Amino acid sequence: MKTFLQNKALPKWIILIIDQIISTWSFALSFFIIRQFDFETILRGHFFVYSGIYLVVSVMVFYAMRIHTGLIRYSSTDDIYRIFTAVLMASLVYGAIVGLWVSPAFHIDSVNIYVVLLVNFFISSSVLIMMRLGAKALFYYIKRGSSGDKETVLIYGADSFAILVKQALEVSNAGRLTIAGFVDDNPNKIDKHIQQKRVYHINDIEKLQSKLHIDKLVILSEDLKSEARKNAIETCVELGIKVVTVPPTEQWMSGQLRMNQIQDLRIEDLLQRPPIVIENDKISADLAGKRILITGGAGSIGSEIVRQVLSYKPEMVIICDQAESPLHDLQLEMEEHYPEANLKICIADIQNFNRMYALFKEYNPQMVYHAAAYKHVPMMESNPSEAILTNVLGTKNLADLSMTFDVEKFVMISTDKAVNPTNVMGASKRIAEIYIQSLNNISAQPKLQDNVQGTALQQTRFITTRFGNVLGSNGSVIPRFRSQIEKGGPITVTHPDITRYFMTIPEAVQLVLEAGTMGRGGEIFIFDMGQPVKIVDLARKMIKLAGLTANDIEIVFSGLRPGEKLYEELLNQEELTIPTHHEKIKVSKVREYTYNKVLASINELLNLNKEGDELDTVKQMKKIVPEFKSKNSRFEELDSMVQ
Structure with a gap:
């Protein structure tokens, strides 16, 4: 009993002895049955010779087949099959020994030993199996009683x-x-x-x-x-x-x-949709053997791009980020899972043109996946200058350098918040979209090459991918809700009607790679985000998933944050979509932008930002993006000033 409760296993030799006691007893019982329990005749006959030989054969067969090595409490159908096989093998070997050697040598044939073996097979195998099943049932019965x-x-x-x-x-x-x-x-x-x-x-x-x-x-x-x-x-x-x-x-x-x-x-599991089918062969042809730069590589999207890109065996992956600790963690992970990969880990700020120039010059990337960006709406509403420096100037630096060093493709990760933006963050991403779109036809305007330091025959294709929230990304609502539930609440939701689109990080990156492969330059690819989800419903489901009720965790509505809107959009009103061969990817038919005009507007924005006047800076953003209408923000007063 104590052995069972302490999860200790019986020694193998004890199990072997128990098995042989059962086997020998079964053989003896079969012998008695065939001789109709005539004990006097049986004991004066050759019973002990027959039984002794059977014991020796059975021990050898059971030991050879390792029947005694399994833990009885974990017996399965495989163990039952092995017992049947062992008893059958013992019977066949014993029958051959008796028929070919024992009976002729000792002239004993007082009983039909083959009938005894047949009866023994059923008795022995049944008892051995019942012993194991009984021990297993007893073990769980005792455990249930003690737990x-x-x-x-x-x-x-x-x-x-x-x-x-x-x-x-x-x-x-x-x-x-x-x-x-x-x-x-x-x-x-x-x-x-x-x-x-x-x-x-x-x-x-x-x-x-x-x-x-x-x-x-x-x-x-x-x-x-x-x-x-x-x-x-x-x-x-x-x-x-x-x-x-x-x-x-x-x-x-x-x-x-x-x-x-x-x-x-997890709520991420509950919101998953059917798996995305992508054309791995085409992506592999696009990425295999290439030098690939990934900015924001330590972030949730960037790190997943790194993981998926490495599976296509590129020549080199340059991972760029300014976050030291996450970048170090990613390096350790990649070294463990992709020890043969040629990784270049670079701490760098995309705002720093000279640092990025040195990086391009040293590694000469052929593909750029640009995931580095500031993305928190309220934070950027309070710090518009940083949104412009990273999301606009940083993107411009990378795009210009991509032309200078003849990068084949530049794939930018954008956001649904760039559509009819109501906040500085979304507007900054829209301006970045406009700039790289205007660059796509720059090769047709060689007189402008001095401005971007490019070669007259550059062929860089600029591609934008736009999607909504990703499940479990850094700073997303789900980790925050999970943390609030663990603390006992309350869960804070900004508005009872606020809705968002959600997509898992791996499927978002899969579509980024697919779109990057099919892109010819100048497109904005829009992903099928499924149905929008009410954030308050998301919170309620997470409470239930935690095994709690609405009485256990309170939901508090804190009000819309600066720049936040109730419903996200994936498409501008003036844009149309064109289907692609992939059902989850569409192309936005976008307005054309002239590079000269865009460059002049962005240079003016950057100069205003450098001067530190936030109102004039945001006003210029609204001029570049006329659909930018602030919501719940200190910049709403500027909307009436910009026509």
Whole structure:
């Protein structure tokens, strides 16, 4: 009993002895059955010779097949199969020895030994299996009796993977979990039983909750994108049933599920859409063997670009960022996962033209992914000069240098906040978009080359990708809500009607790479962001995912922040979209901008910014972007001054 409670395993030699006691007893019983329990005749015959030889053969076969090395409490169908095989092999070997050597040599043939072996096969294998199943049941019974809080769980699915999850949970969480059954939407499996557990329909979850008091739904993380599974998850969230995920079975260590691999379902998982299909061959042809510069490489989007770009085997990846610690962390991660990659880690500020010039000159990149930017709306509303220096001047520096050094493609990461901007941040990104668009036809105007220091025959293609919020990015609403929930609330939401588009970081970057590959220059690619999500609904779901209710965590509406608008847009009113071969990517049919005019306007903006007059600076931004109308901001008074 103590051994069971302390999770200690019996020594292998004891298991071997127990198996042989059972095997020999079974053989003797079979012998007695065939001789109709005529003990006097049996004991005066050759019973001990037959039994002794069988014991020797059985020990050798069981030892050779390592039957005694498995932990009895973890016995599975594979172990049952191995026992059947071992008993069969022992019978065949023993039969051959008796028939070919024992009977002819000692002239003993007083019993039909082959019938004895047949009866013994069924008795021995059955008892050996029952012993293991009984020991396993006893172990879990004792663990259940000795454990504290218990939880009742359902497992989504009724296939072989769900069965593996059931077995792994029984082993990994011995005594703490009661598995109520499986849930599935396959009508052929409903009301059937798998390993003594019933399969229920997903529509029965609510009934099961009231009847069995379900605590958790367990689901494989790779199954999250199925519509039926999403419905089951939504039902559980509404009922207050916690949803936990386990990784794909190939990620289990030594075939066993670890406790730290069982994770609570995150809101990011709940908002995921069907996987994006991209043309890897074309992207590979575009990136393989290239020198690629990624600015803002330590950020949430930039670091994911680094990860995905490295999978296409570029010649070199230059990672540029001014954030020292995140850049160091990324370097350690990449060195661990891509030890053969040629990485150049550069701490640099894109505002510093000379530093960026030196970087371009040293590494001569062929592709630039520009993800460096200031993106927090309220922060930039309070510090417009920094938004202009990084988002406008920084982008201009990189774009000009890309022309100077004949970069093949320049892909800029923009934002939905650049559409009809209501804040300084969005307007600064829109100005950056306008500038790189105007550069796309610069090669047709050789008289302007002195201004950008480019060569007369430069072929740089400037491409813009525009999308909304990404789940889990640095500073996004989801980590903030999660932190507020962990502290017991309240959750602060700016407005009950505020909505946002959301996309996961990996799928956003996948579309960036795809758009960069298909771009011919001058396009603004717009991504399908799915349906907008109300932020207050997002907060409520996160509360429920944490196993709490609205009574546990208060939601407080703090009011719109400076520059914030209720609804984000992905397209200007004067723009149209053109479909591409990828259903999730469209091209914005944008207005044409003349480089001379754009350059003059931006130079005036940069000069005003250098002088430090914020009102004149923002007024110039509104002149460059006429649709820029401030909301909930100190700059609203300027709208009437700019016509």
